[in-house]
Amino acid sequence: MDVFLQIIVAGLLKGGLYALIGIGMTLIMGVMGIINLAHGQLMMLAMYVTFVLNAMGVDPYISLFVAMPLLFLLGVAIQRFLLNPLIKADTILPENQVLMTVGIGMALTEIVRFIFSSDYKYITSTYSNQTFFLGNISFSSALTIAFGIAVAFTAAMFFFLIKTDLGRSIRATAQDKDAATLMGVNTGRITVITFGLGAGLVAAAGCLLAPVYYIFPDLGGPFTAKAFIITILGGLGSTVGAIFGGVTLGLAESMGATYFGMEYEDIIGLTIFVLVLLFLPGGFKRLTKI
Amino acid sequence: MKDNYYLHLMILFLMWVVIGSAWNLIAGYTGQVSFGDAAFFGCGAYTAGLLAHHLGVSTWWGLALGGFTAVAVGLPFGWICFRMRGAYFALATLALNEVLRHGATIAEKFTGGMVGILIMPSFTSKVPYYYIALAMAVASLASLQWVVRSKPGYYFVSIREDQDAAESLGIDTHLYKMLSLAYAAFWTGIAGALYMNYMGFIDPHVVFNLHDISIMAILVGIVGGVGTVYGPAVGAFVMVAVQEMFRSGFFGLFKWLGDASGSEGLVQVAKVLTQAHVLGFGILVVVVILVLPNGIVGDWPKIRRRVFRLGTGTGS
Numbered sequence: 001m002d003v004f005l006q007i008i009v010a011g012l013l014k015g016g017l018y019a020l021i022g023i024g025m026t027l028i029m030g031v032m033g034i035i036n037l038a039h040g041q042l043m044m045l046a047m048y049v050t051f052v053l054n055a056m057g058v059d060p061y062i063s064l065f066v067a068m069p070l071l072f073l074l075g076v077a078i079q080r081f082l083l084n085p086l087i088k089a090d091t092i093l094p095e096n097q098v099l100m101t102v103g104i105g106m107a108l109t110e111i112v113r114f115i116f117s118s119d120y121k122y123i124t125s126t127y128s129n130q131t132f133f134l135g136n137i138s139f140s141s142a143l144t145i146a147f148g149i150a151v152a153f154t155a156a157m158f159f160f161l162i163k164t165d166l167g168r169s170i171r172a173t174a175q176d177k178d179a180a181t182l183m184g185v186n187t188g189r190i191t192v193i194t195f196g197l198g199a200g201l202v203a204a205a206g207c208l209l210a211p212v213y214y215i216f217p218d219l220g221g222p223f224t225a226k227a228f229i230i231t232i233l234g235g236l237g238s239t240v241g242a243i244f245g246g247v248t249l250g251l252a253e254s255m256g257a258t259y260f261g262m263e264y265e266d267i268i269g270l271t272i273f274v275l276v277l278l279f280l281p282g283g284f285k286r287l288t289k290i
Numbered sequence: 291m292k293d294n295y296y297l298h299l300m301i302l303f304l305m306w307v308v309i310g311s312a313w314n315l316i317a318g319y320t321g322q323v324s325f326g327d328a329a330f331f332g333c334g335a336y337t338a339g340l341l342a343h344h345l346g347v348s349t350w351w352g353l354a355l356g357g358f359t360a361v362a363v364g365l366p367f368g369w370i371c372f373r374m375r376g377a378y379f380a381l382a383t384l385a386l387n388e389v390l391r392h393g394a395t396i397a398e399k400f401t402g403g404m405v406g407i408l409i410m411p412s413f414t415s416k417v418p419y420y421y422i423a424l425a426m427a428v429a430s431l432a433s434l435q436w437v438v439r440s441k442p443g444y445y446f447v448s449i450r451e452d453q454d455a456a457e458s459l460g461i462d463t464h465l466y467k468m469l470s471l472a473y474a475a476f477w478t479g480i481a482g483a484l485y486m487n488y489m490g491f492i493d494p495h496v497v498f499n500l501h502d503i504s505i506m507a508i509l510v511g512i513v514g515g516v517g518t519v520y521g522p523a524v525g526a527f528v529m530v531a532v533q534e535m536f537r538s539g540f541f542g543l544f545k546w547l548g549d550a551s552g553s554e555g556l557v558q559v560a561k562v563l564t565q566a567h568v569l570g571f572g573i574l575v576v577v578v579i580l581v582l583p584n585g586i587v588g589d590w591p592k593i594r595r596r597v598f599r600l601g602t603g604t605g606s
Binding site: 035082085086089095096098099100102103104105106107108109110111114221225228232263264266267270271273274277 | 323325370371374378380381382384385388389392393395396500501505508512562565566568569571572573574575576579580583
């Protein structure tokens with residue numbers, strides 16, 4: 001029983017972080033209708049920002065305040081100068097915005113590889129290996145703090161999307177771009193801000209993950225895949241769904257790693273992905289109705 | 291020696307013509323962008339490799355069967371995934387590739403796992419491979435030409451342009467998407483089997499590689515021209531040239547300059563360039579999509595007009 005509870009706890013803590021990654025992606029997907037295949041690479045970039053700041057003696061959680069604005073600006077620039085021009089381009093190529101994000105992701109990975117080489121880097125902080133116990137269940141301190149911050153960000157995001165004017169404009173654009181334009185929403189500006197927000201959120205996830213994970217240039221790809229699985233699980237463009245998706249993936253991964261073996265960890269996510277596509281094409285959005 | 295080098299480049303170029311045109315049929319004509327060409331490529335390569343490795347069957351049988359294995363993997367997959375539209379399919383192909391890559395790594399007893407499969411090449415000379423690759427490239431281009439001028443070819447384009455309209459005209463879009471996928475999988479699988487024959491070595495990381503196979507296939511398609519018959523041939527030429535240019539540090543130019551001038555900086559530049567081919571690809575994707583969204587062949591009138599204007603501009 002203890003083992004089972006331990007797995008649940010580990011999965012939930014990981015799931016909270018996954019949810020944060022997924023929300024950024026689902027926001028972008030909902031508003032722009034494109035899949036950002038550079039998502040994990042943006043997170044990788046945030047982790048390297050954290051790494052550099054840590055080398056200068058800044059705490060990983062403080063570097064959140066540097067990495068998030070930086071990545072927000074980068075996201076804004078990407079959307080403004082690389083993705084928005086494609087809407088007007090006259091082409092028969094379908095999904096050229098998605099292909100563009102692939103190119104951006106490749107370029108980001110390689111630029112980071114030039115600067116930092118392919119070596120595995122890690123952040124040494126006091127709480128990296130710290131654990132505390134509740135009963136017989138151990139909690140990783142870093143992951144628990146990260147989970148708390150992730151939940152706080154998610155809640156803030158909800159408040160922002162539901163209560164503020166900008167949030168309402170974003171949701172309006174996601175629902176119907178043309179109608180939103182007619183209602184006086186500057187949809188061009190909204191897409192730029194949304195991509196920035198998505199990049200900022202995934203940057204937060206990167207900072208939170210940095211103390212407990214190895215940092216290397218190629219980690220972007222697998223996390224893009226994870227973000228995508230989470231988004232599909234939750235139903236495209238649904239923020240509530242992304243939370244469910246993140247927690248489900250976290251739980252499934254930690255259970256799979258325990259009961260099947262470590263080497264199956266990555267396949268489990270993909271299997272869930274295929275099963276969801278087969279039996280629940282709308283994702284959990286179908287179930288939650290939000 | 292020098293001849294061998296160019297022969298090698300030609301074989302690579304012809305192989306990419308085959309893969310690029312296969313990608314172009316499903317993405318450029320049918321409008322279903324696939325990120326998983328490596329899955330089919332790997333299927334073909336592993337068919338040839340495993341037959342030779344376990345049963346001692348000549349890899350030439352693999353060359354014939356590789357395409358059919360890829361189709362056998364592709365069709366059930368397409369049957370599931372073509373219910374979804376747009377980017378869903380693209381990402382599902384990505385997942386298929388990952389599943390196969392992990393599968394090939396985990397099934398160590400059968401596939402050799404990370405160690406890979408090593409076979410004896412049939413010929414020591416590159417010349418026979420060159421002619422086989424040439425025949426394949428010609429056959430794939432001819433079949434593409436034939437397919438796009440036939441009735442299914444027009445159906446494919448109608449699906450790309452407007453799936454709902456195509457459906458309302460009574461076209462079974464699901465069936466035709468599957469046909470298009472089968473064609474693409476077949477040729478990509480054959481190219482994979484050729485790769486196995488020619489290189490004599492594969493491992494999961496080489497043949498199921500997202501960057502080196504799937505993205506390269508997409509690049510070949512979009513650089514040359516999406517939805518054109520000869521675009522991928524042009525694209526393959528450009529891409530193999532670009533890849534080789536980076537690999538050799540612009541054909542040793544920078545290394546030579548560095549050695550000649552004794553400048554440490556230029557030697558460093560040469561070193562960096564040889565490692566930069568993925569970065570080069572990434573930047574190429576961004577630039578090509580921004581500047582030539584229809585590729586070199588598709589945007590040829592635009593290129594000609596620009597260059598022409600530039601010419602008169604400087605003249606006057």
